[in-house]
Amino acid sequence: MTTAFVPRINGVVSTVVPSWDELAARILENEPLTREQGLAVLxxxxxxxxxxxxxxxxxxxxxxxxxxxxxxxxxxxSGLCPEDCNYCSQSKLSTAAIPKYQMLSTEELVAGAKRAYDSKACTFCIVASGRGPSDRELDSVIDAVREIKDNFSIRVCACLGILKPGQAQRLQEAGVDRYNHNLNTSEEFHKNIVSTHTYEDRVRTITDVADIGISPCCGGIVGMGESDDDIVSLAFALRDLQIQSIPVNFYHPVPGTPLYGTWTLDPRKCLKVLALFRFANPSREIRIAGGRELHLGSMQPLGLYAANSIFVSDYLTTKGQSAEDDYKMINDMGFAIAAAPKA
Ligand code: SF4
Incomplete structure (x- = not known):
């Protein structure tokens, strides 16, 4: 006797999908995931x-x-940010004991790119705290990007906040391949996590960089007290924006941040979230981002059955597991590290 799984929503047998295998088959035939199916996944x-x-x-x-x-x-x-994102250890509200420093020098950024290249990364992500870059900060990033692109076969993604008119164009001319700006959560839940900028500000930044030809990288954070409906809304918003690269963060509570104490996830839920993002955005890069080690723990390898990307080494203000442990995990699974793009 077979025991094919019948998806349920709130305990009621779902008629929207006969089985998960069938759902995958439909998605591979370009049938978009529906909200009911997304909720059933979670x-x-x-x-x-x-x-x-x-x-x-x-x-x-x-x-x-x-x-x-x-x-x-x-x-x-790092740190010193005037925004009030309540999950972030770098915000003006945070008293977290993190390193705080102004923009690093061009030489330090280029040295970082070398470490990324030596770590077998296909993409080097330049991330700065703050609402958006000053022209001086942008100059320093641009100088570094030019040097990095001259010396390493590596994609460069910049994450510098909300851009002023003309700044995205300058980044593109310098060779920036991607621009990261996360939606973070659903439009409905966004007001619960920050008041100093809006969801619309975030969408506008993403559409502005896409309009000039920079590939947008945009994802979110799960585990901040949002509902399953919010998580599905986020996954669908990214689909609507046609985001190529989607980092999925699992909220990492850092002492001293306003949201500290919130803990809504377990490893199985994290895996369901990753499956949701894969089904909603089937051909896109789904990256297990911050909180991977903390929330998935011993189940990290299973995440790679849905996601196809991870960060190697550390996150912004928290430690990741060693690169060697990541390589071993990938090797043990019979998976292979993707080659860096040609220069
Ligand atoms: S998430 Fe970015 S904008 Fe928000 S407080 Fe942190 S560094 Fe500032």
Whole structure:
């Protein structure tokens, strides 16, 4: 007798999908995930988790095979931010004991790119705290990007906040391949996590960089007290914006941040979230970002059956596991590190 899983929503048998395998097949035929299906993914009973992941893996393997893209982050300006994002250890509200420094020098950024390259990363992410870059800060990033592109076969992604008119164009001319600006959460929940800028500000930044031809990188943070409906809304908003590269962060509570104490995730839920993002954005890079080690723990490898990318080494203000442990995990799975793009 077969025991094919029947997806349920709030305990009611779902008629929207006969099985997860069938859902994967439909998605591979370009049928978009519906909100009901997305909610069913997040409500998958734990005993059906492996069936769900197997279906997510079918989709992931179709577009990315068994390759894993490594990204390397460098926090080039830390803390001192005037914004009030209540999850962030660098905000004006945070009393977290983190390093605080102004924009690093061009030489330090280029040295960071070398470390990224040596770590087998395909992308070097230049991340600065703050609402947006001053022209002087932008000059320093631009000088570094020119030198990096002259010396390393590596993609460069800049994450500098809200850009002023003309700044995106200058970054593109310098060779920046990607610009990261996360939506962070759903439009409805956004007001619960920050008051100094709006969801619309974030969407505008993303559409502005896309309009001049920079590939947008945009994702979110899960585990800040939002509902499943909010998580599905985020995944769909990224689909509507046609985001190529989607980092999925799991909220890492840092003492001294206003949201500290919030803990809504477990490893199985994180895996369901990754499956949701894969189904909603089947051909896009889905990256397990901050909070991977903290929230997935011993189940990290399973995340790569849905996601196709991770950060190697540390995050902005928290530590990641060693690059060697990441390489071993990828190797043990029979997966392979994706090659860096040609210069
Ligand atoms: S997330 Fe960015 S804008 Fe918000 S407080 Fe942190 S550094 Fe500032």
């Amino acid at each position: 409500e998958t009973p734990d005993h059906d988790l492996l069936r769900l992941l197997n279906a997510a893996y079918d989709v992931r393997r179709f577009y990315f095979g068994n390759t894993v893209q490594l990204y390397y982050l460098m926090n080039v300006k």
